[in-house]
Amino acid sequence: MSKSKTKTPSSPTLKDWEKQASRELKGKATSSIHWKTTEEIEIKPLYTAEDLEKLGYTETLSGFSPFTRGPRATMYAGRPWTIRQYAGFSTAEESNSFYRKNLAAGQKGLSVAFDLATHRGYDSDHKRVVGDVGKAGVAIDSVEDMKILFDQIPLDQMSVSMTMNGAVLPILAAYVVAAEEQGVKQEQLSGTIQNDILKEFMVRNTYIYPPAASMRIVGDIIEHTSAHMPRYNSVSISGYHIQEAGATAVQELAFTLGNGLEYVRTAINRGMTIDSFAPRLSFFFGVGMNFYMEIAKLRAARFLWANLIKQFNPKKEQSAMLRTHCQTSGWSLTEQDPFNNIVRTTIEALAATLGGTQSLHTNAFDEALGLPTETSARVALNTQLILQEEAGIPHVVDPFGGSYFMESLTSSLIEEATKLLDEIEKIGGMTKAVESGIPKQRIEASAARRQALIDHGEEVIVGVNKYQVENAEPVEVREIDNSAVRKAQIQRLKKIKKNRDSNKVDTALNAISNAAENGEGNLLDLSIEAIRLRATVGEISAAMEKIWGRYNAPIHSISGVYAKSFPDQKEIKQVRDEINDFAKKAGRRPRIMVAKMGQDGHDRGAKVIATAFADLGFDVDIAPLFQTPEEVVKQAIENDVHVIGISSQAAGHKTLIKLLMEILKKENSEDIVVVAGGVIPPQDYDFLKDLGVACIFGPGTPIPGAAREVLAAIANKV
Amino acid sequence: MAQNKLPAKADIIQGNRRAIAKAITLLESTRPESFKHGQVLLESLLPHAGKALRIGITGVPGVGKSTFIEAIGLFLIEQGHRVAVLAVDPSSQLTGGSIMGDKTRMNELAQHPDAFIRPSPSSGILGGVARKTRETMLICEAAGYDVVIVETVGVGQSETMVDSMVDLFLLLMLPNAGDELQGIKKGVLELADLVVVNKSDGKQESQAKNAQSEYSKALHLLPSSKNSWTPQILRCSALEKRGMDKIWEAAKSFRETLLISGEWEKQRRKQTGKWMWSLVEEGLLINFRNHPNLQQQISELEKAVETGNLLPTTAAIKLLKSWQTQSK
Numbered sequence A: 001m002s003k004s005k006t007k008t009p010s011s012p013t014l015k016d017w018e019k020q021a022s023r024e025l026k027g028k029a030t031s032s033i034h035w036k037t038t039e040e041i042e043i044k045p046l047y048t049a050e051d052l053e054k055l056g057y058t059e060t061l062s063g064f065s066p067f068t069r070g071p072r073a074t075m076y077a078g079r080p081w082t083i084r085q086y087a088g089f090s091t092a093e094e095s096n097s098f099y100r101k102n103l104a105a106g107q108k109g110l111s112v113a114f115d116l117a118t119h120r121g122y123d124s125d126h127k128r129v130v131g132d133v134g135k136a137g138v139a140i141d142s143v144e145d146m147k148i149l150f151d152q153i154p155l156d157q158m159s160v161s162m163t164m165n166g167a168v169l170p171i172l173a174a175y176v177v178a179a180e181e182q183g184v185k186q187e188q189l190s191g192t193i194q195n196d197i198l199k200e201f202m203v204r205n206t207y208i209y210p211p212a213a214s215m216r217i218v219g220d221i222i223e224h225t226s227a228h229m230p231r232y233n234s235v236s237i238s239g240y241h242i243q244e245a246g247a248t249a250v251q252e253l254a255f256t257l258g259n260g261l262e263y264v265r266t267a268i269n270r271g272m273t274i275d276s277f278a279p280r281l282s283f284f285f286g287v288g289m290n291f292y293m294e295i296a297k298l299r300a301a302r303f304l305w306a307n308l309i310k311q312f313n314p315k316k317e318q319s320a321m322l323r324t325h326c327q328t329s330g331w332s333l334t335e336q337d338p339f340n341n342i343v344r345t346t347i348e349a350l351a352a353t354l355g356g357t358q359s360l361h362t363n364a365f366d367e368a369l370g371l372p373t374e375t376s377a378r379v380a381l382n383t384q385l386i387l388q389e390e391a392g393i394p395h396v397v398d399p400f401g402g403s404y405f406m407e408s409l410t411s412s413l414i415e416e417a418t419k420l421l422d423e424i425e426k427i428g429g430m431t432k433a434v435e436s437g438i439p440k441q442r443i444e445a446s447a448a449r450r451q452a453l454i455d456h457g458e459e460v461i462v463g464v465n466k467y468q469v470e471n472a473e474p475v476e477v478r479e480i481d482n483s484a485v486r487k488a489q490i491q492r493l494k495k496i497k498k499n500r501d502s503n504k505v506d507t508a509l510n511a512i513s514n515a516a517e518n519g520e521g522n523l524l525d526l527s528i529e530a531i532r533l534r535a536t537v538g539e540i541s542a543a544m545e546k547i548w549g550r551y552n553a554p555i556h557s558i559s560g561v562y563a564k565s566f567p568d569q570k571e572i573k574q575v576r577d578e579i580n581d582f583a584k585k586a587g588r589r590p591r592i593m594v595a596k597m598g599q600d601g602h603d604r605g606a607k608v609i610a611t612a613f614a615d616l617g618f619d620v621d622i623a624p625l626f627q628t629p630e631e632v633v634k635q636a637i638e639n640d641v642h643v644i645g646i647s648s649q650a651a652g653h654k655t656l657i658k659l660l661m662e663i664l665k666k667e668n669s670e671d672i673v674v675v676a677g678g679v680i681p682p683q684d685y686d687f688l689k690d691l692g693v694a695c696i697f698g699p700g701t702p703i704p705g706a707a708r709e710v711l712a713a714i715a716n717k718v
Numbered sequence B: 001m002a003q004n005k006l007p008a009k010a011d012i013i014q015g016n017r018r019a020i021a022k023a024i025t026l027l028e029s030t031r032p033e034s035f036k037h038g039q040v041l042l043e044s045l046l047p048h049a050g051k052a053l054r055i056g057i058t059g060v061p062g063v064g065k066s067t068f069i070e071a072i073g074l075f076l077i078e079q080g081h082r083v084a085v086l087a088v089d090p091s092s093q094l095t096g097g098s099i100m101g102d103k104t105r106m107n108e109l110a111q112h113p114d115a116f117i118r119p120s121p122s123s124g125i126l127g128g129v130a131r132k133t134r135e136t137m138l139i140c141e142a143a144g145y146d147v148v149i150v151e152t153v154g155v156g157q158s159e160t161m162v163d164s165m166v167d168l169f170l171l172l173m174l175p176n177a178g179d180e181l182q183g184i185k186k187g188v189l190e191l192a193d194l195v196v197v198n199k200s201d202g203k204q205e206s207q208a209k210n211a212q213s214e215y216s217k218a219l220h221l222l223p224s225s226k227n228s229w230t231p232q233i234l235r236c237s238a239l240e241k242r243g244m245d246k247i248w249e250a251a252k253s254f255r256e257t258l259l260i261s262g263e264w265e266k267q268r269r270k271q272t273g274k275w276m277w278s279l280v281e282e283g284l285l286i287n288f289r290n291h292p293n294l295q296q297q298i299s300e301l302e303k304a305v306e307t308g309n310l311l312p313t314t315a316a317i318k319l320l321k322s323w324q325t326q327s328k
C-alpha cells in the first residue's frame, strides 16, 4: 500500500463508520443491510482498503495475463467494442436487406440468426418444420440461399458471426463456398462459428446427434479452421444461453469455462498443440440486470480462463486470453410496458462494456413480443452508438479496476466458480456432467427459484409485479408469413435439385456417411465438397443422421424447489386446497400435459410451469421436445389428461395450435382443454381463442394464478 | 364426447386408444361411482385378457430402464407385436402432485401406433398402486396388446408388488459390478428371471462383460424363484439398441419352459389370489378412511398423535375399535 493511505489520527476508522451506520439504521447492525445475491454471495454496503488487503490483492494491467482488466492494453480507447447485432428472419433476401440497412446505420459486424428448421438440420420442405420455416431466424437450405444472404456484402472485409451448432457442418461449409463463389478465399474469412454443442444439450436444444458424435464434429471444425482459416474463431463458448435458461452468474461461469476445457481437451487429444487453436477460441456471455455482478463476471471469466489454460503449457500469450462477445439479457425484458426495456438494455450494455466485452448485441424493446421491427432494432443499435459516441465510455480501460468493491466481488465470483468447476472435474468433466443431467437440473432449480421470487413479488420487475400500468400503448409486432417463406424455399429447393449432378451429389453424401461411420476423414472438408455440388443442408445432416441417429437429450425434472422458494406459503396453500377439492370431486388430480411443438427448443417456460404445477398439486406429464401436433394428441389421449398446455416461444403458435385443434377434433377428443403460454403477441389472442384455446398466458404470468385459471377451465368442462 | 361418457367394451376390444385410456382412468379413480363403473367394465373385459406376456422391469435409477423399454419395445413392434408400457411415477408426499416424464425417454416408442404408454402417478388419494397397475394391464391385454411392460420406480418395495403381477421379472444392472451388488437388495435379485447388464457399449463394454460373469457366479449362490427356470445373465446396450434379440429369445424360452412345467399357470393363479387380497385391503382402507362416523375421531386422534399427546398405538387401537362397532 502506498504512503498516501496512512491515516491521520483524526480520520474516521471502520469502527466509527459502523457506529454511525448503526445509528442511521436505528440501532440495527449493518449486517442487516447486507445483500445476498441469487448466487448466495453476500454483499456489504461498504468496502474499504482492508478488503483488498485481506484478499492479498495485487495490481495487474490490461493486455497482460491474467487479463482480468481486459485482453488488450488499450481496450476501447484504441478501438471501441464491435457493435454486432444478432438478426435473421424470413428469407435470405429479406435478411440481406435488413443487414445492409444496419451496416449503413453504423453496425460494424454481422451476426446471423438461422431459423429452427436449419438449426436442427431439416430442409424447409421437411414435414416436421411446417411451423418453423423463416420464423425465428432466416431459412437456409443450400449455398444458393447463403449467397443471397451475403449478396453485396464483401466477405473478405466483413466479420461474420454465425450462431450454428447442430447443423454446423453444412452451414459453415455453405458460408465457405458462398465466399469462394464471391472470389474470397478461406484464409481471408474472419468471424465466428458458435459450434458449442455441449451447451446445446444443456440449455439451447438445437443438437442433432448424440454427444460423442457431436464432439467429433467440433473437433473436425477446430482442425479444419486452424489449418485453413487463421482469422476465424472455431468455437464461441457460450454462457449466454446458460444464463438465459436461468443460471446464476456462478453457474454460468463454471459451466461455460468447463465446456471450454472440454473443447481444449478434444483438440489436444487429436494431437493438436494448444497454441495452434486456443487463440481462436472465443467466448460469449450474457449480461443481465445485476449490474455490478455482471461487470465482475467478465473480469472473473478472464482471470479463470487464463489460469485454466496454464495446465496445457501454452507458449503464446493469446492462448490464455479470453476474448468475448456479450448480449444483453432477453429474459430481463418484459412484455408489459415494453419501453422500460430500453432502459434495462442500456444498463446491461453499460455493464457489458465496463466489464470489457469485445463485441456486443443489444436487445430490442419488443423482445418479449417477437423479432425486432425496424424501429425497435434501430433503437437497440443506437443504444450502443450513444454509449460509444456520447457518454465517453470508451476513453478509459477497466474503470472499475482497483475498486475495493469490484475487486472483492470479482474475487468472490472466482472463488465460487472454482468450487463448482472442481465439482465438475470430479464428475469427469463437462461432457460427463452434461450426460448425467446435473448441470441442467441445477440451472432449472435456479430458474424455478427465481420464478417463485418474482411470482411472490420478492424480486421486483417494474411494470410486471410492481408499478403496473393499466393500458400501456400497444407496440407494433413483426409478423412473418411462414407459409409464404416455406413455399418460396421449397421452390428454390426443387430448382437446385433439378439442376445439379445428382450422381456426384450422392457420391459426396455417401463419403460423409462413411466418414461418420468409420471415424476417418474431416467432416467439414467433405461437407464443403458436397455443398459445392449443391447438396442441401438437410441432405448433409441426414447423411450423418443415417449413421448416428437423431438424439433426444434425456429430460430430468426437479420438484419442490418452486413451492419451497415462496417466502410465504399462504397463496400456495390456497391453490393446493382448491386442487384437492377438485381431486375429491373428480376422482383424480387435475392432469396436464405440458408440451412443445415444432423445433422450438425454449424449454425454460415449459419446465418451470411443469415443476410449479406439480408443486401446486397437478399431475403433470411432460412431453418430449420437438413434437408434431399429431404426436401431442396421441400422448394426451393415452394419458387421458384434462388439459394440454402448449408452451410456445418461437412463433409457431398460429400454425401449430391450429393443427392441434383440428386433430383433436378429428380424434373426437375436443373435451381435452387446450391452454397456451409463452411469447404470444396480444394481437394473436383472438385468433387462438376463436380456435377454442381456453386461456392464454403471456410472459410475466404469475404461476399460482395461472394454475387456478387452468383448474377453472377444466372444471368448466368436466 | 364428454369427459364423463363411459368407454364402451367394444371400443376397447377394437383397440380404440381413447377408450382404453378412459377405462384406465376409471380404474384409477377415487370416486366410488367411477370405481364401480371401472370394475364392471373390467369384469366384462376379463375373458378377453390374459394372453399377453407380462414383463416387469426394474433396476436402480439411471440404469436405463426407460431407454431399454424404448429399445425392446421398438424391437418387438418390428417383430409384429403390440406393446403396452405402464410406468408408475412417484408422487410428492407433500403436494400429491407428480411429474411424469416417461415419454420423453421413450420418444420413438411413444410415437408408434402399435405402442400404448401410460404413466401413472403413484399417489391417488388412497394407495392402491398395485391394484391399478394390475387392472390397467388387463385392459391393455383386452385391447390386444400382447406384450405388457411394467416399469417400476427403483429398487425396493415396489419390486415385490410388480413381481406379484408379471410373468417375467427382468432386472437391469449397471456394468460396474462391485458397487452394484451392494446397491441391490438380495431379495430383489432373488426375484429376477433375467438379469441384463445394460450400457454394454463403448468403453464400458469390457466392464459389462466382466459384470456378466461376476453376476453369473453370484446368482448361482442364490435360490431361484422358479423351479423349472434358472435365471440367465445377459448383456445389452439399450442406447445403441443392441442385444434385444438375445433377450427376447431368452424371454420366449422362459415362457416355453414354464408353460411346459406348469409353473406358468401356477404363478398366474397365485397372483390372482394376491389380487383378491389387494382388493380387500384397499376396500377396507377406503371404507375405514371414508367412514362418515369416524371422520371426526380420525382427525382428532391424528392431531393428538402428531402433537405428541397420544401414543400412535393407543390411537390406532381406539380407531379400529370404533370402526368395528360402527360396521356391525
Ligand code: B12
Pocket (backbone or CB within 6 Å): A113, A114, A115, A116, A135, A136, A137, A163, A203, A204, A205, A206, A240, A241, A242, A244, A245, A329, A330, A331, A332, A333, A334, A366, A367, A368, A369, A370, A371, A372, A451, A594, A599, A600, A601, A602, A603, A604, A605, A606, A608, A609, A644, A645, A646, A647, A648, A649, A650, A651, A675, A676, A677, A678, A679, A697, A698, A699, A700, A701, A702, A703, A706, A710
Ligand atoms: C430465454 C430465451 C432463450 C434461451 C432459451 C433457454 C431455454 N432453455 O429455454 C436461449 C438463449 C437458448 C434462446 C435461444 C433462442 N431464442 Co430465445 N428467448 C428467450 C427469452 C429471452 C425468454 C424466454 C423465457 O424463457 N422466459 C422465461 C419463461 C419463464 O417465461 P415464458 O416462457 O414466457 O413462460 C411464462 C409465460 O409465458 C407462461 N407460460 C409459458 N408457457 C406456458 C404453458 C402453460 C401450460 C402455462 C399455463 C403457462 C405458460 O408462464 C410462464 C411463467 O410466467 C425470449 C424473449 C422473452 N423475453 O420472452 C426469447 C425468444 C423466445 N427467443 C427467440 C429466438 C428467435 C431464439 C432463437 C431461435 C434464436 C436463433 N435464431 O437462434 C434461439 C433458439 C432456441 C431454440 N432452440 O428454440 C425469439 C422468438 C421470436 C418470436 N417468437 O417471434 C424471442 C421472442 C426473442 C426475440 N424477440 O427475438 N432463447
Ligand SMILES: Nc1nc2c(ncn2[C@@H]2O[C@H](COP(=O)(O)OP(=O)(O)OP(=O)(O)O)[C@@H](O)[C@H]2O)c(=O)[nH]1
Pocket (backbone or CB within 6 Å): A435, A554, B059, B060, B061, B062, B063, B064, B065, B066, B067, B068, B105, B153, B154, B198, B199, B200, B201, B236, B237, B238, B239, B240
Ligand atoms: N451408454 C449407455 N447409456 C445408456 C444406456 N441406456 C441408458 N443410458 C443412459 O442412462 C441414462 C439414464 O437412462 P434412463 O433410461 O432414463 O434410466 P432409468 O433407469 O429409466 O432412470 P429412472 O427412470 O430415473 O429410474 C440416460 O442418460 C441414458 O441415455 C446404454 O445402453 N448405454
Ligand SMILES: [Mg+2]
Pocket (backbone or CB within 6 Å): B065, B066, B067, B105
Ligand atoms: Mg425411467
